[in-house]
Amino acid sequence: MTDETPSGLSRRSMLKLAAGTAAGVALAGQAQAQPENLPTIPDEATGRPFPEAELQMPLPPGERLGWCVVGLGSFALNQVIPAIARSQTARLTALVSGNADKAARVAEHYGVPDAAIYDYENFDEIADNDDIDVVYIVLPNGLHAEYTIRAFEAGKHVMCEKPMANTVEECRQMIAASERADKKLMIAYRAHFEPHNERALQMKEDGEFGDVKMVLASTMRTLDLSRPRDEWRVLRDLAGGGSTMDIGIYALNGALYFLGETPTALVASIANPPDDVRFREVEDMLTAQLTFPSGALVNLASAYTLNENRIQLLGTEGTGLLDPATSYSGNELRQTGPDVGTRIVPVSEPAARQFTGEIDHLSRAVMEDFEPRTPGAMGLRDVGLIMAMYASAERNAWVTLNPDGTMAEG
16 A cells, blocks of 8 residues: 555556556656655654553664564554654664655655665565664555565565455565564554554444444545545555555455454455546445354445545444544544443544554564564455455355355355
């Protein structure tokens, strides 16, 4: 997930991904252009409150792991890099970008040495930099597999943005590369570290909603091709799909996060506005229903022409409503039940802690050698489920699922 398309790799990987389409060629040209007015580089997450201190004490600078950020789009500049700077366990030690001017400005601002600025042609030289422990891949989805695998081959741990990759096979290749390198792979499902989501899960596990039988989850936002961050999202080879791969994955992953089980079957439908050029290659709206071994149901929806961001847990003793559920800030949790009526559940920590939370989690997983909370297997599961949704919509039929979330044959 990013709005920077790497120009250094463009002639090799990006044009291959764009499959020769006019849109792909245009995107590649834009990626090589140097913007006249670079974005202001913030000291902390733009428009977000400074995350409160967590329970564990920050590590001294010399003991923190070195992180290299690959891709310098607005998400990396406004969320990822400030979170690394504010984290307790990480320090920014390297950058990878196809825009040399932007990379130089970011490096100067955060104290990254010139020798630790890489492009997509010399990316593999990160293997020689002992100050890099973890690589954070913040690139278009279609490039996740390549750069994750190359980072493992360079001997680094990896945080990869969601979705993990464009295909199940790519996900498997990434996991295999992680195992060969004996390095950690974590998918950046930030909502697992978002305080309102964490509180809702605790309430569910404590039985405050009773037996949760149904989850309603939807993530939607308006796609705007006038913004660089959205241009590549309508190209299937770079995006892997439309709204479902980009934002619907939050609804899907969130529902499974709360239920704690993998579905056994699903059915999905897709609808696109007629004559809307944005949806020639990818979907606008998708709805799906998923069934689970426990008997629970999930209804989820995603769209690029509507706006909504909510997850509702429906239980035998009440409901929990996250609305917004997975925003960068402003998330809210409401509880409804016979004993409490309707109330806003107090959450002391800001939503912005989700960014520092996931960074500190992977750093500690590396230092203490434990499996990350959101591992590659979870990313593979979600990509497999989305591929099953696409197949169901095409067939107009229910499909059955394997235990790992991939579609069963037949």
